[in-house]
Amino acid sequence: MVGWEAIAGMFGKNAGTEDLEAFYPVRPECKADIPKTRFRPRAGKTLSARRWHAAFSEDGHLDIAKVLRRIQRGGIHPSIKGLVWEFLLGCFDPNSSFEDRNQLRQQRRERYGMWKTECQNMVPVIGSGKFITTPIITDDGQPIEDGGWHVTSAVADKKVAQWMLSLHQIGLDVVRTDRALTFYENETNQAKLWDVLAIYSWVDDDIGYVQGMNDICSPMVILLENEADAFWCFERAMRKLRENFRCSTNSIGVQSQLSTLSQVIRTVDPKLHQHLEDLDGGEYLFAFRMLMVLFRREFSFIDALYLWETQIGSR
Template identity: 90%
Template sequence: MFGKKAGTEELEAFYPIRPECVAEIPKTRFKPRAGKTLSARRWQAAFSETGCLDIAKVLRRIQRGGIHPSIKGLVWEFLLGCYNPNSTLEDRNQLRQQRRERYSMWKTECQNMVSVIGSGNFITTPIITDDGQPIEVEGCRVTSAVSDKKVAQWMLILHQIGLDVVRTDRALAFYEDKANQAKLWDVLSIYSWVDDDIGYVQGMNDICSPMVILLENEADAFWCFERAMRRLVYFYLLQDG
């Protein structure tokens, strides 16, 4: 049950605003509604003993009163299709571990090409020229010319991702920490390597940012973002006919 004072003050505690930006940010219109908002207690009650989720019950409550910020990341994993509501807790734990291992493998692959990935830093200037010649950048050195087309195309967009990361949700205190900016950059950079059909375009940073904020584990944030992109691509293809 939410207290009488539950409202913007409580919600803003989950997404603190930088003091100098408070006046520029409109107050949230969402307020937890007792008996209607999907709370942590209601969320837990929607699971069976084996861990299967009553998704219909969850959706009805979301439609009536939204999702409380404390559980948004957990709920989004189901809403975006990361997990089947009919899966058991054991099934999901196994799948989560497999996905984390796969992400770790991709991250290592990217680190071997660009050492700054996973370092807690990121780049905002090009590291190679258009014809693949290395450019000396502090903290990120490409040792030789890049001839592989896929690798070159990927390296050429990394600094653009960095520039967009710097502009992402700048009013949030979360991104005052450079490590959090680097986490967003890592997820976007690795995604653009793994899915080179899409790669990276401006705006993907804004889609990915909530996942990075809501899901503490970087791999979990990646997979949530990956599922969101699948849905967007599918929707685009439907619209395109």
């Protein structure tokens, strides 16, 4: 682990894009295809490891107001993003102690382990370091024999069947997730993302898995080494965003946000709004993906994280 002195030394100068890419390296062949990163950590403004460490009292209480002010001024240095995000997303109460958080973290890891075992008993590939991209049961619950990972008998339980039907779609989305990052060249890391999404879809009886959740979950998996900790960060993020993914035959989850965007543009730039109306874009459906996954695919990975943490920190 990098020591506090070494990390603090990174802030002797303003870190450039090259420094950030050391934390989130991009595959050489993909560099020309991803959006240019604009965020730069700034000495004296970005939340550094040293200032983060200094924001805790002796028993572990966090001066969250001081931390949020720093984040608003310059974001969070990559070396501590995962630790800070656990507080921003509400995994931990800033007024808790080190001991309180250690106990809670252990309880959550155990609970995640129980859910994972439950899912693994139904689909053994979970937790194996592998994942699936083809269906394992038919729409009527019959097992599909493909010589790979499959269930051994027909599935009658509606919840179980619905969950199993979603697993290969999660796998297909995992393959497409942040594929420019070298992190996901490793199949084990892809499987980690698949496990978290598969288990979340089992636990969330209401919405389950919807395409786009992979874009929300990926940063948690990259920032937090422990899979259970990544799951709980994702679970907290989904508490704030889950309505984005609620769709029916009559409405889409971000419909209200699209309506708000339309009203804002109509007010601040009537000519642009009229132009969009003329192009039959007045319902702003072109912004559906942008709002649903919080600009993950419009910005570089680094810039998207910066946008997220400044927005979360302002709420």
